[in-house]
Amino acid sequence: MTEVVTHGSGEAVRIADRAWLVATFAAAGEDRSTAVNELGRRVGDVEAMLRRPGVAVRSRRLSVRANWERNRRVGCRAEQHYQLLVTDTAALEELSSALLAREPESLSGPNWELTSDAEAVREAQHNAVADARRRAEGYAVALGRRLGSLLRISDAEAERVQPRGAYGGAPMAARSGAAPDVRELNLEPQEVTVTARCVTTWSLLD
Numbered sequence: 001m002t003e004v005v006t007h008g009s010g011e012a013v014r015i016a017d018r019a020w021l022v023a024t025f026a027a028a029g030e031d032r033s034t035a036v037n038e039l040g041r042r043v044g045d046v047e048a049m050l051r052r053p054g055v056a057v058r059s060r061r062l063s064v065r066a067n068w069e070r071n072r073r074v075g076c077r078a079e080q081h082y083q084l085l086v087t088d089t090a091a092l093e094e095l096s097s098a099l100l101a102r103e104p105e106s107l108s109g110p111n112w113e114l115t116s117d118a119e120a121v122r123e124a125q126h127n128a129v130a131d132a133r134r135r136a137e138g139y140a141v142a143l144g145r146r147l148g149s150l151l152r153i154s155d156a157e158a159e160r161v162q163p164r165g166a167y168g169g170a171p172m173a174a175r176s177g178a179a180p181d182v183r184e185l186n187l188e189p190q191e192v193t194v195t196a197r198c199v200t201t202w203s204l205l206d
Contacts, residue, residue: 002145002204006135007156009197010127012120016189019092019110021084026105028077032064035078043080046102054088055095079105086110089189093182101179112190124196129153132200140204148203156197 025043029035050057061081067074086092092110099107114120133147140147 003151003201004136004139004147004204005199005201006132006139007197007199008128008130008132008135009156009195010124010129010131011196012123012127012194013191014114014117014120014194016112016192017089017115018085018087019089019112019189021082021086021092021096021099021107021109023082023084023099023107024079024105025082025102026077026079028067028075030075032066032076032078035076036064039078039080042102046099049095049098050082050084052091052095054086054091056085056087057082058085059083084109087115093187096182096187097179100182110187112192114192114194117192117194120192120194121196124194125198128196128198129200132198133202136200136202140202143204146205148205150200150202152201154199156199 025039025046027035027038027042029038059082062078063081064076064078067077084095086095096107096109132153133150137147
């Protein structure tokens with residue numbers, strides 16, 4: 001029995017429904033205690049702000065280190081790193097603006113994703129199989145044969161989620177004074193593409 005093996009790929013596009021933000025706040029002092037106390041003062045109102053609905057702190061990481069200049073210790077630096085999951089996308093602009101108003105060392109995001117990609121994965125898989133079948137039918141016609149049944153199918157690689165046009169990863173510079181206006185930065189939910197790839201084996205009929 002003659003067989004034909006084809007690869008298929010498919011996509012499904014959805015609008016993201018949640019996002020990640022990464023923020024770092026820093027403070028310096030003559031010693032570790034002074035630096036940490038100053039950091040605590042700076043992030044006190046930040047902590048209160050992060051208790052709002054639709055915002056979850058998924059990670060807090062504290063780092064404290066000595067600052068050195070020309071082999072001489074010149075004080076200490078303390079940093080608090082946050083990973084924030086924002087499920088209320090309508091509040092993302094307000095949250096980003098409020099964080100920037102508190103002068104973070106850095107703020108990056110949003111990195112967009114889907115809460116659940118199960119339905120999109122099924123659509124992408126359907127499209128991948130249809131693509132593989134079209135390719136197999138093309139070979140069958142080229143050989144003057146008829147396409148038979150599907151014999152085997154396997155994943156070519158795992159599905160992956162890939163944001164399109166996301167603002168993620170770009171640092172947002174903080175400004176002193178009033179909260180900055182981020183409305184022109186296009187922080188609206190972005191498209192997410194779910195992909196699926198498969199390898200199929202078909203029989204060829206006379």
